[in-house]
Amino acid sequence: MGDRRMHLTDWNALTWLDDASLPLLDAALLIARDEYPDLDPTPYQALVQAHADHLREEVAAIEPCALKMAAINRHLFVELGYSGNHDEYYDPRNSYLNQVLERRLGNPISLAMVQMEVARRLGIPLDGVSFPGHFLVRLPVDGGLLVMDPFNGGRPLAVEELRERARPHLGEIPDDNVLLKILSPAPNRAILVRVLRNLHGLYAEAGQWDRAARSIDRVLKLTPEQPDAVRDRGLAYLELGYLPGARQDLGQYLQLAPEAGDAEQVREKLIEASATRTVLH
Template sequence: MERIDTLPDWSSLALLDDEDVPLLGTALLIARDEYPDLDPQSYAAWLDEVAAGLRDEIDAARDDADRLATINRRLYVELGFDGNHEDYYDPRNSYLNDVVDRRLGNPISLAVVQMALAERLGIGLQGVSFPGHFLVRLPVDGGLLVMDPFNKGRPLEVDELRERAREHLDGHVPDDSDLHQILAPATPRAVAVRMLRNLKSLYAEAQDFDRVARSADRLLKLDPSLDAERRDRGLAYLRIGYLKGARSDLEWYLREHPDGEDAEPVRAALIEASVGPARLN
């Protein structure tokens, strides 16, 4: 079980295997960028307390599906967690401290809470980077129980999963093999990457380029192979006037991708970064 004595260091995450990235700790690390005074131990202690309060019911349950139903009842009914349907694009839905404090989140942040609690109770709940909304899965009796954390952990039938996927596959209805691949478990690194990309997209939409740059930088700390994040960090640096950083990132990107589809606009941005007055160096 993942303990939170100290949060991981951003510089160490890229060195870990994908499965060894501490998901809860990384989610809280992401939140600490926005909330520097965040106390990660208090959120780990809260999860421990909720898990302890469920132990007797979990021990008395028939199987893992029944155990997970017990967890969902505590989270979604008794504690009142829910998807933020009224303001889905509020960045607070992505910060784990806000999710726990407000009992509101987006699919992936609610899944992280659900998975962290399940882990404390010995249940192997896994995340699924499903197209559109993030889901969770639990292997049961040779099959899979797939649930929607954004909608109070509601189980999803195969036909609904196919329809949900179809909306993001240009109308293609996935067959059994396709669906099996789509429902593959996401590694902790992949989950953290998706959390950060959600935030980056929200901040880009709001033209909050300081936070776009921060999000892209954290993505690169988490996975240095994400070349597009180097490009996007450079473009965000340009927007906030950090021209030295913009030139470094954009030059690197063009060296690695000289013939990419985005090469011309990146070159134009590099020219702008090279001739414009620096406000921050």
């Protein structure tokens, strides 16, 4: 337990962990502690463990893996009442795991993390899927895949529905090979980055540039020198009037991605950051 708490207090430590060692639940609670600085992760870790312990005997008595998963979904989404927040989909609390566990409301990726953490504690290899649009989960069964939608009660999705969901994002209906590629397991790091990207988008849209900068800075802790993240942090710094940081990041973006489609717009922002005087308050 001491080692896991170390990860919770040190963002820099996460940079050097490989995906197999990156603790999904603990890192998600670390994201939440940015917004809730007094957050104690222990009760939330214990709550997820309690969900798994409640199911352990029942799941052990079931043989087919798909039926084990059905029992988990029934407990989480029916008995405990976890559900997708359809009414306030863009509420940032849907992305903070402490709030999801308290309110039992979330978005697709946060509910998937709860589902995955409980299933994995029961020996079920449930993975996340960075599907276009809504995040999904997948379970290998009988030589195939059981794909489920955690935002809608863990409902299984047929192949044709998956194709239709992907079509607006791809511009065409994916064939089997493309669909299988889309359904590849998402590593823990990619899941955490998607959570932070969602938060960045929400806060940027709301003009909360301090939170937007914080969220994208955390992306860079997990994926250093990721060009789009460097750019987005620079733009947030520019909005905040932190011009040295804006110049550094926007200049670095142009070095990392000189042929990017938005390179000219970023150069204009860099000129703006260079021409504007820093105002001291």
